[in-house]
Amino acid sequence: MIPVDTLYLFFASAVALALVPGPDNIFVLTQSVLYGWRSGLLVTLGLCTGIMVHTAAVAFGVAAIFLASATAFTSLKVIGAGYLLYLALCALRAEPMPIEGEGLRLSSGKLFGRGIVMNITNPKVTVFFLAYLPQFTDPDFGSLHGQMMTLGALFIVATLMIFGSIAWFAGLLSEFLRGSNRTQRVINWIVAIIFICLAIRLLMVTH
Numbered sequence: 001m002i003p004v005d006t007l008y009l010f011f012a013s014a015v016a017l018a019l020v021p022g023p024d025n026i027f028v029l030t031q032s033v034l035y036g037w038r039s040g041l042l043v044t045l046g047l048c049t050g051i052m053v054h055t056a057a058v059a060f061g062v063a064a065i066f067l068a069s070a071t072a073f074t075s076l077k078v079i080g081a082g083y084l085l086y087l088a089l090c091a092l093r094a095e096p097m098p099i100e101g102e103g104l105r106l107s108s109g110k111l112f113g114r115g116i117v118m119n120i121t122n123p124k125v126t127v128f129f130l131a132y133l134p135q136f137t138d139p140d141f142g143s144l145h146g147q148m149m150t151l152g153a154l155f156i157v158a159t160l161m162i163f164g165s166i167a168w169f170a171g172l173l174s175e176f177l178r179g180s181n182r183t184q185r186v187i188n189w190i191v192a193i194i195f196i197c198l199a200i201r202l203l204m205v206t207h
Helices: 004-019 023-035 037-059 062-067 070-093 101-105 108-120 123-136 144-177 181-203
Strands: none
Touching: 004 123, 004 144, 023 037, 023 108, 023 144, 023 181, 037 108, 037 123, 037 144, 070 108, 070 123, 070 181, 123 144
16 A cells, blocks of 8 residues: 555645646636636546546556557647647637537537547656656555556546636636627637647647
8 A cells, every 4th residue: 555645745746737737727727718617627527537548558558558659659649639729720610609608508528528538639648647657656565556546546636626626716707708709709719829839739749
């Protein structure tokens, strides 16, 4: 079993990492501003599901095998960047509507799926988990697979805390920012630009 002090250290570092501006929390922020805090929370749950996939991949060695293939790594980057550009296009084409209106048109499954795709198609997350999780494990503490899954669960808890807070505050902010059609159009353009920048950043990740 992992010592309690190691778990505390890992959780503190996970919270700190969740607070650092990056593609995932920016994604939650933009979706919450556009569609409301509930939508942002659904996206967060999708992102956490993606974290489960990355954790399992690292725990069972799939990530190491995957990263050995430059072709697979590049393909994943292109798919992820393409999805971000698709979301940018959706934002540009979105028509102004009442607060939460578009969020109601987007099903829970679609919002949840956005989070999963966003997380899984980011190879940088795979690289990060492959380098991060093993630092807090030790064969003397028992099964390495079990330890990594435990750490992954803690990372998800930290992510839910921070990203859930971001979704809630951004959702409240949207109620003040989306009072006019002009404001909504400006927000959509800003979100589209953010998605495009994230896509470019993802394509620049090296193997």
